[in-house]
Amino acid sequence: MTPLAEMVPAMSDADLKALRANAERLSTDASTVKAAAAAEIIPIIDAETTRRAALAPVAVPKKRAPAKKKVVPVTGHQTALQAKTAA
16 A cells, blocks of 8 residues: 555545545656556545545434523613602
8 A cells, every 4th residue: 555545544525525626637648657546546436435434424403592581672761760769
């Protein structure tokens, strides 16, 4: 197994996608050594992608915050009144 193949499981999904695109490009346009290495890594990338798709987490519904209590808005004249104090 090549060192690159050993790093595939630790790569992110975006990295795997980019690596596969580069491997496809190199397998057709590169020298024989690079083309062979690219052709060798493509099945490994595909296997990792299918493994991750099979392990996709089940969608868990998000917990909602409890509803806030509705408060009756106070109008302006009520807030301007002074508090009555017992004399």
